[in-house]
Amino acid sequence: MDLSFVIIQSLSGLASASSLFIIASGLTIVFGVTRIVNFAHGSLYMLGGYLGVTIVPLLLDVDRSLPMFLLGVLISALIVGAVGALMEILLLRRIYHVPELFQLLATFGVVLIVQDLVIKVWGAVEIPGPRAPSLRHGVFILDQRFPAYELFLIAAGLVVLAGLWLLMQKTRFGVLIRAATQDREMVAALGVNQAWLFTGTLFLGAFLAGLGGALQIPRVAINTQMDISIITEVFVVTVIGGMGSVPGAFIAALIIGQLQAFGILIFPKITLVLVFLLMAVVLVIKPWGLFGKPDASAGRAILPEGILSLKRFGTVDNLVAGVAIAVLLALPVFGDNYMIKVGIEVLVLALAAFSLHFLIGVGGIVSFGHAAYFGIGAYAAGLLVTRLGFAMEPALILAPLIAGAFAALFGYFIVRLSGIYLAMLTLAFAQIVYAVCFQWVDLTGGDNGVVGVWPSGWATSRQVYFYLVLAFTLSAIIALRHAIYTPFGYALRAARDSATRADAIGIDVRRIRWFAFTLSGAAAGLAGGLYSFSKGSIDPTMISIPMSVDFLVMVLLGGIQTVMGPLVGAAAFHSIKDFFMPLTDFWRMFLGASIILMVLVFPRGIAGAASLLTDRFKPNPKPLGLPA
């Protein structure tokens, strides 16, 4: 490696750092003031890109000059800013007081809606953008050619940094943003109308996202996957830098830019893994990021109320469960092939949802990346069978073990955190798994996945496979349910309700949560393994964020505090999806809108609303606490 090469490499690292910073600064400012992690920030970035490839060429037709190009970029960013402000007025304003999990879900609902809207307006094919006039050439640096536009991007990042500094230090708006980031209640008590402050902040944040997106148009073809891929990177930047800190975002973007630029030389395939590794290490050493403050998410409810009264099965529940099992046992006898297929899927999803429910409802650990373990189980089973020639039986035994091993590995880091940081770390780990499965084409078949994952000869008939799935899922669910009422389960719940108090009575909170995470991951892995054989194939959608969100929706639909909840939720969700998806081209929009509606109508969770109702009829519900 000679010097000029190192310089070129670090310059290109700076260029990507610059883009990353522009986008991440928006997310972190919005979080600082509103305390909402805006999942849709990536969608705003994507929107900036699409508006850029639409508006900039129009202006270039008028006059092919750099100022016209920049004007187009600016207009695109301003429009996105307006969209952000609208989003604040229509949605965010109504959810500042709901639990964090619901905020994440609601903004993810926006992601889903924007995805379908973008496809509707711009189509599903990617759109290459125009090059920037006067910046199309290369600049020679120590005899190496370097694109002028990349240099321009570095400058743009610095301009944004300087602009934000001026805004924050020299304007009343900036002073109010900084004050509100520290103590927004006090800012209100001093007579500041938060509504406008928040709308303005969202405008600023969305503007930065849109600017980052529009600036990409000469570099990348604008496509419909930009939103999720950028949001993961931006999450990593803001988490490393510290949520709410602009300087932190800048430093973190610089580090990550260089890590990617040089990491690609050493480990071309796994730069992403390096980045996540860095994040994991930073979070272990500084749980609130480099420049973050502990108070950023302290003392806030991440979960809806109503999880505290996890009830044991009563007579009625036993009866219902008995009937349900009887119906399931009889299903292959009277049901047609389609019903059996749906039955298998519902059972598998129910196990996955139940394992997530175990984590959330019992452990208080809100995972936003549970599909990772489901997916690892599916891929483990699928790859063992197709690549290594394993039979179904050992593959099904190994699937949960492998998923559990990964859950133990990731969980080691995850259980050190809490609240929103924990949720974001689970998401980041899930994205590593996704990226590896997506990129390691030789092994995993990439986007297409692998086909030919069939059960052993004796289990090929749908009926037999149904009973096999029933046996596995029922035993796993019963085992997990049993664990809730063991000393381990009590300790886990004690840790959920008050980590400090549990610590004080001698519970090793971290270990117990780590074990719960592993157990839950293994159960999800079993579900994944069963799923791969029922589909006959594996593909990356099984690990994707939307899959994780599906699981969350199943759990919430069914209610967090009931043991039967996730099972009912899985059945309901799967039936709705199965019914509506073929009928509409806008399933995602429908789902997104439903999620948002759910959050707005039941801010305490459907579980909370239902328990309000039932508590009215049952005067004396017995909550389960620690045994006396």
Add this chain to the structure above:
Amino acid sequence: MTEPLLTIRNLSAAYGMASVLFDVSLEARRGEVVALMGRNGAGKTTTLKAIIGMVEAKAEALSFSGHDIRKLPSYRIARLGLGYVPEERRIFTDLTVQENLDVGRRPARDGREAWTLERLCAIFPNLAEMEGRRASAMSGGEQQMLTIARTLMGNPDMVLLDEPSEGLAPVIVEQMAEAVVAMKATGIAVLLCEQNLHFAAAVSDRAYVIEKGAIRFSGTMVELEANDEVREAYLTV
């Protein structure tokens, strides 16, 4: 007699399931300094927070300056001219002194003279020549002065002052007392939460005593000072 500036009738408040205030009633007239005395945990802070809408509360009446403020958000109440100085001070430590004051700035009402840095420095000499300093670099006494000054920048007609003497050196406490007197002199009413009877007696016209969330005594400051029974029962001396 005109209507009081602040009227509270049968105010009750709770944190979740735990009731903390029970039918608290009190009032303050324009330009009057009223003390709300009581031991730690008696409910003083909660009363103030209930007034400005930081904790949920029910009341038969809660009005300020002729406006019903029960349903108003904090910022609207502040804009009516009711300032709040919290016990924990809640200075914006990342901001400079000048910026802290800027956050509090609001236009003066009905042609009264607006507070400026110069006028504030006349009351709090320590704040002079500190504008550029980061608030985190200030001493406790200076932070206490800054938090009052920040509220005064909103040009309030009344200030809710929560234990301004707490944890401060006697010299600074004396300055605080002078500051309260100076505020009163400009026509600002003060509801002063205190445990320190000497401090309260030096500045207040009237006093209420609160214990376990209920008002146990109300009268002039002179009456309270003369009433050994109440003082011994509800105040630590």
